[in-house]
Amino acid sequence: MRFDDLPRTAxxxxxxxxxxxxxxxxxxxxxxxxxxxxxxxxxxxxxxxxGYSIELDAYWRTRAARVTVRDEKGWRTVRLAADGEGRxxxxxxxxxxxxxxxxxxxxxxxxxNTFPIHRLPLAVGVDTAAxxxxxxxxxPTVTRLEQRYRRLPDAGPGHRFDYESPEFDFRxxxxxDAAGLIVDYPGIAVRER
Numbered sequence: 001m002r003f004d005d006l007p008r009t010a011x012x013x014x015x016x017x018x019x020x021x022x023x024x025x026x027x028x029x030x031x032x033x034x035x036x037x038x039x040x041x042x043x044x045x046x047x048x049x050x051g052y053s054i055e056l057d058a059y060w061r062t063r064a065a066r067v068t069v070r071d072e073k074g075w076r077t078v079r080l081a082a083d084g085e086g087r088x089x090x091x092x093x094x095x096x097x098x099x100x101x102x103x104x105x106x107x108x109x110x111x112x113n114t115f116p117i118h119r120l121p122l123a124v125g126v127d128t129a130a131x132x133x134x135x136x137x138x139x140p141t142v143t144r145l146e147q148r149y150r151r152l153p154d155a156g157p158g159h160r161f162d163y164e165s166p167e168f169d170f171r172x173x174x175x176x177d178a179a180g181l182i183v184d185y186p187g188i189a190v191r192e193r
Contacts, residue, residue: 018043105132110189
């Protein structure tokens with residue numbers, strides 16, 4: 001599966017689980033990809049804002065992330081680092097519960113569901129587990145999130161995957177553009193730009 005170059009900016013309107021907006025500025029670097037983004041939203045009558053910076057290596061494996069949450073409780077930041085082989089630290093401390101995770105998934109981001117499809121060259125009909133280090137907004141805490149992706153036949157220039165997250169009892173068909181950025185995440189977000 002080949003992808004077009006990443007755009008300089010991308011944006012999603014979050015709707016369903018929350019009302020809000022996410023903007024990301026991807027940049028290809030000498031060592032991989034850097035994504036700087038921000039999401040602001042209202043969820044269950046609470047306002048919050050999340051800023052993030054995520055470093056990926058050339059194989060789309062998460063290597064480092066800084067996630068800053070701002071809400072009525074104040075500012076909180078969590079820092080993650082990974083070796084690309086499934087070993088993590090959270091705020092400088094080993095995180096054995098994340099052993100085997102290669103991706104980060106932010107509760108506040110539709111964009112982070114891009115990482116596994118870039119990293120895993122799945123043929124149509126093939127599925128795979130893609131557990132992720134999941135950053136929750138409310139606290140922010142980091143837990144292991146079990147996920148599965150199964151590639152479906154492409155639709156036009158984009159790509160489609162069945163996505164499943166048993167912990168949230170969630171399953172949907174995710175649609176991506178030719179650059180591998182999510183276009184439609186049912187019940188979560190839709191791409192605006």
